[in-house]
Amino acid sequence: MGRQPCCDKLGVKKGPWTAEEDKKLINFILTNGQCCWRAVPKLAGLRRCGKSCRLRWTNYLRPDLKRGLLTEVEEQLVIDLHARLGNRWSKIASRLPGRTDNEIKNHWNTHIKKKLIKMGIDPITHEPLNKQASSNETSSPAENLSQPDNNHEVKETDAVVNSEENSRSPATENSSGEESLLLDSLCSDDSLMNSLWLDETPLVEALWEMDTTPIAETETETENTKNEMNFVPSWEDNCAWLLDCQDFGIHDFGFNYFNEIESKENQH
DNA sequence: AAGCCGGTCAACCGCCTCTAA
DNA sequence: ATTAGAGGCGGTTGACCGGCT
Secondary structure (H helix, E strand, O other): OOOOOOOOOOOOOOOOOOOOHHHHHHHHHHHHOOOOOOOHHHHHOOOOOOHHHHHHHHHOOOOOOOOOOOOOOHHHHHHHHHHOOOOOOHHHHHHHOOOOOOHHHHHHHHHHHHHHHHHHEEOOOOEEEHHHHHHHOOHHHHHHHOOHHHHOOOOOOHHHHHHHHHHOOHHHHHHHHHHHHHHHHOOOOHHOOOHHHHHHOOOOHHHHHOOOOOOOOHHHHHHHHHHOOOOOOOOHHHHHHHHHHHOOOHHHHHOOOHHHHHHHHOOO
């Protein structure tokens, strides 16, 4: 018996989402929360696959998303995490607040990869390219096979064992002065590094504090207040882009809901 | 102005993992 | 222990856009 398709392919719309569809999905999730994705399209009145809805929400509509290019700090963190975790984009993304695996994966493929190559670093192994070339000359194909993208397959359970040697990660080794300083500050923070391995607390707070680049914030006082609180940007803040990008009114989404929540929280 | 080309990124596809029955 | 369904993940695709000729 073959596996059932994740959704009824007949009558399922594909391709870019329209503003109307976004609106429906947002409204539905705001009202009902994230529940069974399979049921979402039907309940929300969308002719979409449940998976497609989930993807659209997590990668684009989620109000806690940061928009825009990755900052220098984020980029360096991605490089370092990639050196340790390989292409586990979701794991990497979980360490960067407001960033999605898809976003990081795209950024890696379009920006970081090239940047590393330009710097003479192999984006897969994080080893210097010339060093690799010479080692390839000396090692047999069989040996190469025995080390398939080594860093890619770093088991998280091995992480603690490897942490010592990783404390001098290839990425760190090959970073320019400014970047290595930045990374050193990351790596020398034991609790921070432990959190990388233990899969518990994400780097959210730490990174958020480090990331001094305002997202769309001009009022420094507000920004400072946010940093003090280990602030995760309010839904309202992060929904602002929606209003910029799409021709929606805030009331169309029932975003007052968030205002209510926030004002309640402020009262406490 | 039109065509080409490369870069970017949203979205899809198919496999994997987890979990409940 | 097994199985099926649902969600999650990573690789890939293709539409779109801006720059160049």
